[in-house]
Amino acid sequence: MASLLSVALGFLIAGQPQQARPNILFLFADDQRADTIQALGNREIITPNLDALVKEGTSFDRAYIMGGLQGAVCVPSRAMMLSSKSLYRVSEQLKNQITWPMVLRQSGYQTFATGKWHNGAPALAASFPNARGIYLGGMSDQFGTPMADVGPDGKMINQRKPPEHCSEIFADEAINFLKTADKEKPFAIYVAFKSPHDPRQAPKKFIQMYDPARITLPANYLPEHPFNNGEMIIRDERLEKWPRSKSAVQKHLADYYAIITHQDEQIGRIIQTLKDKGVYENTAIVFAADNGLAIGSHGLMGKQSVYEHSVRIPMVIKGPGIQKNKRTNAMCYSVDLYPTFCEIAGVKPPEEVEGKCLWPVLSGSQQTLRNEILTGYRHLMRGYRDDRYKLIVNIAVNKKQLFDLQEDPHEMNDLAAEPNQQPKMDALLAGMKKAQIVFGDGQFLSSDKPLPMKIDLSKVPEEKAKKGKS
Numbered sequence: 001m002a003s004l005l006s007v008a009l010g011f012l013i014a015g016q017p018q019q020a021r022p023n024i025l026f027l028f029a030d031d032q033r034a035d036t037i038q039a040l041g042n043r044e045i046i047t048p049n050l051d052a053l054v055k056e057g058t059s060f061d062r063a064y065i066m067g068g069l070q071g072a073v074c075v076p077s078r079a080m081m082l083s084s085k086s087l088y089r090v091s092e093q094l095k096n097q098i099t100w101p102m103v104l105r106q107s108g109y110q111t112f113a114t115g116k117w118h119n120g121a122p123a124l125a126a127s128f129p130n131a132r133g134i135y136l137g138g139m140s141d142q143f144g145t146p147m148a149d150v151g152p153d154g155k156m157i158n159q160r161k162p163p164e165h166c167s168e169i170f171a172d173e174a175i176n177f178l179k180t181a182d183k184e185k186p187f188a189i190y191v192a193f194k195s196p197h198d199p200r201q202a203p204k205k206f207i208q209m210y211d212p213a214r215i216t217l218p219a220n221y222l223p224e225h226p227f228n229n230g231e232m233i234i235r236d237e238r239l240e241k242w243p244r245s246k247s248a249v250q251k252h253l254a255d256y257y258a259i260i261t262h263q264d265e266q267i268g269r270i271i272q273t274l275k276d277k278g279v280y281e282n283t284a285i286v287f288a289a290d291n292g293l294a295i296g297s298h299g300l301m302g303k304q305s306v307y308e309h310s311v312r313i314p315m316v317i318k319g320p321g322i323q324k325n326k327r328t329n330a331m332c333y334s335v336d337l338y339p340t341f342c343e344i345a346g347v348k349p350p351e352e353v354e355g356k357c358l359w360p361v362l363s364g365s366q367q368t369l370r371n372e373i374l375t376g377y378r379h380l381m382r383g384y385r386d387d388r389y390k391l392i393v394n395i396a397v398n399k400k401q402l403f404d405l406q407e408d409p410h411e412m413n414d415l416a417a418e419p420n421q422q423p424k425m426d427a428l429l430a431g432m433k434k435a436q437i438v439f440g441d442g443q444f445l446s447s448d449k450p451l452p453m454k455i456d457l458s459k460v461p462e463e464k465a466k467k468g469k470s
Contacts, residue, residue: 020282021108021109021186021345021346022186022282022283022284022319022320022344022345023186023187023188023189023279023282023283023284024104024109024186024187024188024189024283024284024285024286024341024344024345025174025188025189025191025270025271025274025283025284025285025286026188026189026190026191026286026288026337026341027191027193027267027270027285027286027287027288028081028115028190028191028192028193028287028288028289028290029193029195029196029260029263029287029288029289029290029314030074030116030192030193030194030195030196030197030289030290031074031196031197031198031289031290031291031292031293031303032196032260032289032292032293032313032314033289033292033293033295033309033312033314034061034063034289034292034308034309034312034313034314035309036196036256036257036260036314037050037051037054037314037316038050038051039051039054039055040054040059040061040314040327044210044214044215044216044257045257045260045261046209046257046261046264047260047261047264048264048268049264049265049267049268049271050264050267050287050316052271053267053271053285053287053316053318054316054325055324055325056285056318056324056325057285057316057317057318057319057322057323057324057325057326058316058317058318058322058323058324058326058327058328058361058362059314059315059316059326059327059328060315060316060317060328060330060332060358060361061327061328061329062312062329062330062331062332062373063288063312063313063314063315063331063332063333063334064311064312064313064331064332064333064334064373064375065077065080065290065291065311065313065333065334065375066080066086066087066311066333066335066374066375066376066439067087067306067311067375067376067377067383068087068291068303068304068376068377068378069087069088069376069377069378070378071231071234071235071236071304072118072138073290073291073303073304073310073377074118074138074290074291075092075118075119075138076090076092077290077291077334078118078119078192078290079091079092079093079094079119080333080334080335081288081290081334081335081337081338082094082097082099082100082101082119082123082127082338083097083098083099083338084100084335084336084337084338084339084349084353084354084355085097085335085352085354086335086354086439086440086441087376087439087441088439088440088441088442089354089439089440092119093119093120093122093123094119094120094123094126094127095122095123097123098350098352099123099126099127100337100338100341100342100349101113101127101128101188101190102126102127103341103342103345103347103349103350104188104341104342104345104347105188107345107346107347108185108186109185109186109187109188109345110130110181110182110185110186110187110188111127111128111129111130111187111188111189111190112128112130112131112132112174112177112181112187112188112189112190113127113128113130113131113134113189113190113191113192114131114132114133114134114169114170114173114174114177114190114191114192115133115134115135115166115170115190115191115192115193115194116134116135116137116192116193116194117131117134117135117136117192118136118137118138121136121154121155121156122154124136124150125150125154125155126154128150128190129150129154130150130177131149131150132149132150132173132176132177133147133149133169133170133172133173134147134148134149134150134156135147135166135194136148136156139194139197139198139199140194141199141201142165142166142167142194142195142199142200142201142202142259143163143164143165143166143201144161144162144163145161145162145166145169145194146159146160146161147159147160147161147162147166147169148160165201165202165203165262166193166194166195167193167194167195167259167262167263167266168266170191170192170193170194170266171191171266171267171269171270174189174191174270174273175269175270175273177189178270178273178274178277178279179273179277186345188341188345191270193263193266195259195260195262195263196256196259196260196263198239200252200255200256200258200259201259202255202258202259202261202262203262206258206259206261206262207254207255207258209257209258209261210254210255210257210258211254212247212250212251212253212254213247213250215250215253215254215257217246217249217250217253217296218249218253218295218296218297218309218410219410219412220297220298220307220309220410220411220412221244221246221249221296221297221299222244222296222297222298222299223242223243223244223245223299224242224243224244224299224457225298225299225300226298226299227394227397227399227453227454228396228397228451228452228453228454228455229305229380229381229394229396229397230378230380230381230394230395230396230397230451231304231305231377231378231380231396232455232457233455233457233460234302234304235302235463236301236302236303236304237300237301237302237304238460238461238462238463239252239301239302239462239463239464240252240301240462241462242299242457242458242460243299244296244299244301249295249296252295252296252301253295253296256293256295267287271285281320282320283319284317284318284319284320284322284344285317285318285319286315286316286317286337287314287315287316287317288313288314288315288316288334288337289313289314290313290334291303291310291311291313292308292309292310292311292312292313293309293310294307294309294310297309297410298411304377304378305377305381306375306376306377306381306382306383306392307383307392307411308390308405308409308410308411311375311383313334315332315334317340317358317362319344321362321363322362322363323362323363323364326364328361328367329368330358330361330366330367330368330369330370331368331369331370331371331372331373331385331387332356332358332361332369332370333355333370333373335354335355336355336356336357336358336369337355337358338353338355339353339355339356339357339358340355340357340358340359340362342357343357343359344359354439356369356370371386371387372384372385372386372431372435373385374432374435374436374438374439374441376441376443379395379396379443380394380395380396381393381394381395381396382395382432382436382441382443382445384428384429384431384432384435385405386428386431388404388405388406389402389403389404389405389424389428390402390403390405390411390428391425391428391429391432393429393432393445393446395443395444395445395446395447396447396450396451397447397450397451397452397453398446398447398450399453400416400425400429401414401416402414402415402416402421402424402425402428403415429445432445433445
């Protein structure tokens with residue numbers, strides 16, 4: 001892989017002394033909706049450290065993932081972010097793919113990872129040979145999480161289950177790395193939290209910050225989804241019985257907010273260490289998530305859809321040369337982070353990278369990068385939006401939905417049946433098909449054997465979510 005990497009990159013380090021090149025800290029959340037930062041509009045959640053990051057940098061209000069071709073959306077999402085390959089061309093286990101940590105390490109960066117890794121141990125060792133406190137898998141308890149380190153031979157060593165909350169362990173590992181890092185070289189740290197993915201277990205102090213009865217329901221809350229989208233009884237949807245009561249959704253949201261606030265505290269600890277070490281000003285900090293989540297929106301609980309609450313993610317970036325306290329409507333994908341990291345580091349990304357560098361928006365020299373966003377989930381649905389309108393094709397039941405996101409950002413008023421909207425529907429459908437070609441998506445947009453529009457959910461067994469822990 002090393003020789004392949006050297007040939008593919010053709011590195012162009014931007015004539016800076018090694019120690020002057022910006023450091024990179026990438027903070028990555030698991031299942032965190034875009035509307036869960038107080039400084040960006042959610043007045044009920046407590047996120048002081050993310051709020052400070054928002055004031056220090058640029059926030060993307062229209063950042064997306066491309067979706068997923070399996071129920072565990074985070075597997076392809078993480079693979080896309082690490083490789084900058086589209087959903088339909090990515091290797092979920094990152095086989096024979098050059099990841100951005102490989103690029104940065106080859107160019108002289110110290111790289112370090114801690115937290116969740118869902119794309120196979122071989123890809124972890126190839127991307128981050130220095131990695132500690134790694135959880136290999138999709139989900140587990142937040143306390144007593146199984147962890148291991150990458151050993152000298154690339155194998156996982158030091159298997160353990162520390163009793164503390166995993167977010168605290170991940171922060172500890174990042175802080176320990178910062179305290180021992182080579183001062184003569186720039187660093188790139190990847191902290192992949194396992195929160196706020198369920199089970200949403202937070203320490204008691206954080207649970208007590210939120211009274212479920214006082215939590216505001218999502219603006220697009222529904223007791224049930226209005227039709228069968230083809231994925232109504234997947235595991236995530238069985239975390240709450242149907243119909244979803246208001247009080248049940250409020251309890252889910254209270255637990256969700258509590259674990260995000262706990263995660264925010266750990267983020268603050270890492271950032272404070274940057275300041276204590278005197279490297280904060282020369283560090284680019286990125287906060288993002290692998291996907292969103294419904295939690296009562298549209299009567300759904302999981303992320304297995306192409307509604308905005310599931311495919312839109314938080315993304316905040318601060319650092320040298322980046323506009324402060326700026327919110328942008330520039331549309332982007334998480335795959336765009338890879339070439340952005342390369343730009344920050346002063347290196348040339350591999351030619352096969354599909355993302356678009358965000359630096360023109362971050363620096364203020366450009367307002368937009370993308371004019372369209374294509375999203376997808378399995379063979380069941382595709383979403384396509386332009387600057388204002390969004391078309392969803394529910395392939396499983398041959399149903400289309402049209403939303404005016406400017407007037408209806410919560411996607412509650414379906415315009416598809418209105419005759420005067422047919423030209424817009426046709427234009428968006430044509431755009432969707434063209435985007436499918438660009439991204440390598442060969443999925444047909446209708447089904448010869450559509451599923452029934454309604455199914456009986458009353459006898460589906462419930463998947464009990466684990467409760468919080470003090």
